[in-house]
Amino acid sequence: MGSPTATTKRAGIECVAGGAAHKGRADAVRNRERILAAAREAFVIHGADASLDEIARTAGVGNATLYRHFPDRDALVHGVMHAVTERIADRAQQALTEEEDSFEALRSFVFAAVEERIGALCPMLSGRFDPAEPQCLASRKRVDGLTEQLIRRAQRAGEVRTDIDVGDVMVALSQLTRPLPGVGCGRLERFVERHVQLYVDGLRAPARSELPGHAATLEELREDR
Numbered sequence: 001m002g003s004p005t006a007t008t009k010r011a012g013i014e015c016v017a018g019g020a021a022h023k024g025r026a027d028a029v030r031n032r033e034r035i036l037a038a039a040r041e042a043f044v045i046h047g048a049d050a051s052l053d054e055i056a057r058t059a060g061v062g063n064a065t066l067y068r069h070f071p072d073r074d075a076l077v078h079g080v081m082h083a084v085t086e087r088i089a090d091r092a093q094q095a096l097t098e099e100e101d102s103f104e105a106l107r108s109f110v111f112a113a114v115e116e117r118i119g120a121l122c123p124m125l126s127g128r129f130d131p132a133e134p135q136c137l138a139s140r141k142r143v144d145g146l147t148e149q150l151i152r153r154a155q156r157a158g159e160v161r162t163d164i165d166v167g168d169v170m171v172a173l174s175q176l177t178r179p180l181p182g183v184g185c186g187r188l189e190r191f192v193e194r195h196v197q198l199y200v201d202g203l204r205a206p207a208r209s210e211l212p213g214h215a216a217t218l219e220e221l222r223e224d225r
Helices: 004-046 052-059 063-069 074-098 102-114 120-127 134-156 166-176 183-203 220-224
Strands: none
Touching: 004 063, 004 074, 004 102, 004 120, 052 063, 052 074, 074 102, 074 120, 074 134, 074 166, 102 166, 102 183, 120 166, 134 166, 166 183, 166 220
């Protein structure tokens, strides 16, 4: 049996080692989040071929750290799309849980989703990630389900017109954040909130006009994939 002093020393060493391991994990998580944030901005501006060296510099990490988290460009693209989709789902859940007014809940979600600039990302990255990959598919289904809950709740409350469906909102979120040809994203960002508010106002019930065609469902949006 070891002496009390030896036991105390071992406990101290284990405590220090455990603390160092925890700090290492926390640092790794922070680095990963910084890389994903820098990559999202770079992909929005420069597309999927954005410089990985520049992404690492913007994130404040070395190239080795970037490649330790994301071994190649496709892995980084996948990570960005998954992170963006999960954040959108989290904002939808937050709107459902925290906002009692059903229209305001939908409105806050729409504005939060637009902040992710999904319309700028998807066209540029679509060739580099598989939307049917299990992780991406699960995140997308979560967004779809929560968005439908927000819309249905507002429709039941008589706050949102009944001639729209989830697909209409999804298409609008994409189109409202897609840059015009030859115009940089930065020039458009100052107008996005204005245009989103115009769109949100058009969702209100009672409807002030009759929409052409029929409501866009999620099934129609996904059927060609």
